[in-house]
Amino acid sequence: MKKLQDFTRNPDAVSFAVLAIVLVFILPTVLEIFRLNLVGKYLTYAYVAIGLVLSWGLGGILSLGQGVFFGLGGYCLAMFLKLEASSPENTAIQSTPGIPDFMDWNQLTALPWFWEPFHSFGFTLFAVIAVPVIFALIIGVAMFKRRVGGVYFAIITQAIAAIMTILIIGQQGYTGGVNGITDLRTLHGWDIRTDEAKYFFYYLNVALLFLVLLVACWITKSKLGRILVAMREREDRVRFSGYDVSNFKIFVFCVAAAFSAIGGAMFTLQVGFMSPSFVGIVPSIEMVIFAAVGGRHSIIGVVYGTLLVNWAKTTFSESFPELWLFAMGALFIGVVMAFPNGLAGLYTSYVKPLIGSIRPLLKERARLYETPDKGGPDMLNRGTAQ
Template sequence: MNFVYEKLMGGKQGLLGFVLLAALILVIMPMFFDIFRLNLIGKYLTYAFAAVSLVLLWGYGGILSLGQGVFFGLGGYGMAMFLKLEASSPENTKIQSTPGIPDFMDWNQITELPWFWVPFESFTLTIIAILTLPALFAYIIGKAMFTRRVGGVYFAIITQVIAVILTILIVGQQGFTGGINGITDLRTLNGWDITSDSAKYFFYFLNAGLLLTVIVISRFILTSKFGSLLLAMRDKEDRVRFSGYDVAHFKIFIFSFAAMISAIGGAMFTLQVGFMSPSFVGIVPSIEMVIFAAVGGRISLIGAVYGTLMINAGKTAFSESFPELWLFLMGGLFISVVMFFPNGLAGLWNDYAPRVFPFLKEKAKTKDVPPVVTDETGKGTV
């Protein structure tokens, strides 16, 4: 019990923060929002998976990836491929020249299902692919980069280039990917209508439950010895290397794990929204994901969720009320948070939570961070 309380939850303050987040997304929002708004919030929560992955990767590992949209998109396309094949049964596509294949393939005169689409006829294989293929792709990238000690701005630029390449590939291979339009007209999951209100409620709660589970698993990783080493690598990488640890292997693991988390968010996005397109794979969404993490507090898993909700809610509200000015307002919102709250929303929580909740004062230093790592000067770093 003490392990759960201190390690996974982070003591009183961390536990309270987790409970408040769970109450907000599982109880309060479903009570006060209609299905349209709730489905919109569910879409925001799918982005939060990528923001949480960036807290692990960037906040604690010091590895800035500007290509998390790649893994988000891979997970989304994996789920979309399964749903599209189900929607493309011979009965539903009998008016096509080649029944039984997706419509965009028929439009591009493809006469049989490509080999790499075949595994996505199985829901089980689809889930396995969503979890493993993005992680495998990240492993290949990480192995090539980190073993050669490529990091910092160079790694960030390389991930941007990968996002551009994948976007161009998806758009260019229209007959296999749906091109610029993406994969659309997704309506059923194993015969269940995913456009119904009941399905939208189900996917919202599933999405929220998975997000909370990912946060707990991430906390477990960060409070382990691996988490301490990850934090030490961020601040004193050479010292960790000279201590006998293979820094590259640690970076490869956290990069692959972060890719898997982002892919889960992408798969849930497809189920929540009902389509997937290359617009969620490129540089712009990847940079937005970094902004979500920065606004929430790049060393706070829970803060990343609040940052995602705040930015996307602001984007929706500003675009609805001020369609010509909303980009400027969003920029002002981001600049204001960075200037006045450099530690993000999580910093506000750490500073003011003990004042609002007096019972937290005894352990006010307990935050949503792993144990303190001490450097050679004797000063703690977080």
């Protein structure tokens, strides 16, 4: 009983539990597998949004190129799956069997060198994290060591997202071009397109999401998180206090990249393809709006924000495709102008006071009934004692 009370008094633990109940029990029972798979797809964007909470909400670094890391993670896994799908038996009709079909269409006759290591599953898992993090490290060191920040950083990361998309689309023979890497079939001989596999990946996705949430929660609570907030508010003072500000920025940017990459890899597994349309400027900036709608300071809030915006997007574009861009535009403007702290802000300013006003009443009642023999509750004795 005591433990339960401690638990309910810890707001983080409660919100983690509520999210877990929603994702693990409610959604899988309510939704059929097609919709659940969509939710799984939305949740992969939540990884990016959590990364943005750390870098943007906590550290004040707005990256408009998170799609790059999402894409790199996704592409790494897609390359492994594509190689498995293009075994010499499967691709016997090609002029060069054993290489992915789009390479054959583009008159390539041998596997490019950078595809070779992706035959190994262990290397792929390593690359899913390592490639985006190393890339983020290079960008971060180049920018933050020279004290580039704020607006300039946003514009340059956006340019990097643009370059990445043009490169992927232009190098069709090596990357699959505008269609991306499609037609992924099996993982170690296990068909990833069955309903059973989809359930498995959904739960794997949720488990990884909670892992990422725990890491993010730990960072926000740690001394590191405090320094990040201090840096966001008064960078100079943190620097004069003896901290190397750029290292903290580089670290949090790399963590955000790693989270995005995990999301990208889970996206590939659940949706079955990866394409440049998840890398460029538009998806990257949409991922920022998921974080903004959820609340840029709240790691749990952005998960709900991501789910809500994507659900609205799917619903709107199914029934009123022409209204969707208006709604999305209004959402951008509305969140920035009226609700800078997003859903989480609405919760803390409206719902929480409500809970707060109920809680003392409950506590009062609980005390009345539980502890009548320790001299009695004050309320009962007040009249007689005086």
